[in-house]
Amino acid sequence: MKSPPPSNARALRSADKLKLETQLCFALYSTLLGVNKVYRSLLREFDLTYPQYLVMLVLWDKDRVNVSEICDQLFLETTTLTPLLKRLEARGLIRRRRSAEDERQVIVSLTDEGRALRQQVKHVPDCLGAAMGGSLEEIVELRDKLKKVRSKLFEAA
Amino acid sequence: MKSPPPSNARALRSADKLKLETQLCFALYSTLLGVNKVYRSLLREFDLTYPQYLVMLVLWDKDRVNVSEICDQLFLETTTLTPLLKRLEARGLIRRRRSAEDERQVIVSLTDEGRALRQQVKHVPDCLGAAMGGSLEEIVELRDKLKKVRSKLFEAA
DNA sequence: TGCGTTTATATCGCGCGCAATACAAATTGT
DNA sequence: ACAATTTGTATTGCGCGCGATATAAACGCA
Numbered sequence A, B: 001m002k003s004p005p006p007s008n009a010r011a012l013r014s015a016d017k018l019k020l021e022t023q024l025c026f027a028l029y030s031t032l033l034g035v036n037k038v039y040r041s042l043l044r045e046f047d048l049t050y051p052q053y054l055v056m057l058v059l060w061d062k063d064r065v066n067v068s069e070i071c072d073q074l075f076l077e078t079t080t081l082t083p084l085l086k087r088l089e090a091r092g093l094i095r096r097r098r099s100a101e102d103e104r105q106v107i108v109s110l111t112d113e114g115r116a117l118r119q120q121v122k123h124v125p126d127c128l129g130a131a132m133g134g135s136l137e138e139i140v141e142l143r144d145k146l147k148k149v150r151s152k153l154f155e156a157a
Numbered sequence C: 001t002g003c004g005t006t007t008a009t010a011t012c013g014c015g016c017g018c019a020a021t022a023c024a025a026a027t028t029g030t
Numbered sequence D: 001a002c003a004a005t006t007t008g009t010a011t012t013g014c015g016c017g018c019g020a021t022a023t024a025a026a027c028g029c030a
Helices: A024-046 A050-061 A067-074 A078-090 A112-121 A124-132 A136-156 B024-046 B050-061 B067-074 B078-090 B112-121 B124-132 B136-156
Strands: A094-098 A106-110 B094-098 B106-110
Touching (some): A024 A050, A024 A112, A024 A124, A024 B024, A024 B050, A024 B124, A024 B136, A050 A067, A050 A078, A050 A106, A050 A112, A050 B024, A078 A094, A124 B024, A136 B024, A136 B124, A136 B136, B024 B050, B024 B112, B024 B124, B050 B067, B050 B078, B050 B106, B067 B078, B067 B106, B078 B094, B106 B112
Antiparallel strands (some): A094 A106
């Protein structure tokens, strides 16, 4: 009713910026909670978590990569990936072996079961597209805007 | 070079949909990793995590709410919030008391220290805006598109 | 009144996600 | 050749985030 207009019509008052609905970051955060929720129900039958599924995506694209290359592609730390990879190995989807050329490196490769899984999950991206709604154009646009924000964030941090 | 064009020029082949760079979900996931990274460095001095900060945002907007109302606003489960709230209480920022009217409810309220913290962090949203770049219009547009995706995801799951 | 159901919160177990730290292999500089 | 540095991975500790489960309070209804 009597809310005073800010001096600059495009700016927000400090109090408004502290509101949840205003914040892009919270929209991102809460949307990802929804993404995880959907992936959980989709990947449940394969006994996979979403981060594990992401590692499989990396390997299906390029087999036999070392740990730090997976780190780089997924924006994750070794600390996160080492135990995750061990679980994938225990599950029988991947193998981990020290490189012969460079003993420091651990080469991650797909097992036959890991390779075979690809066919079973190939419908998953479509399931998510359906769950999120929107046209292909909208999805591509949103994705590329996020990538831009992501690169800004990682160079800022 | 010799990649066969799909029957529908706007559609993607199943193999391409399984690539990381193609996926909107991974863009979301990895962008949030960047968001968390920036928030960690910003909130470090206040000894706050990002989810804890979100709870404070809820309380600064409306003091004296029960746990499930915080759950609803943050899209989180009680399971996540109960221990988080205990940590905030141990840190001296909030109080937790059983409601007198309904003994099942736990009413969460700000301490003086919790209320005072608001002034100290009010620059944080601007810091993130700067870290993410982009105009206010772009941010608002991206935020609202994410909200739309979020509502779809939660009704799908 | 009494009994089944719903609601609100809590406990437990597990898998991320990262900072701090450790350590061995590889590389570099002298 | 050897010491210092860098690189690649692993270990530990802690805070989410949620499914499965538990429990007490409130409610509904015969």
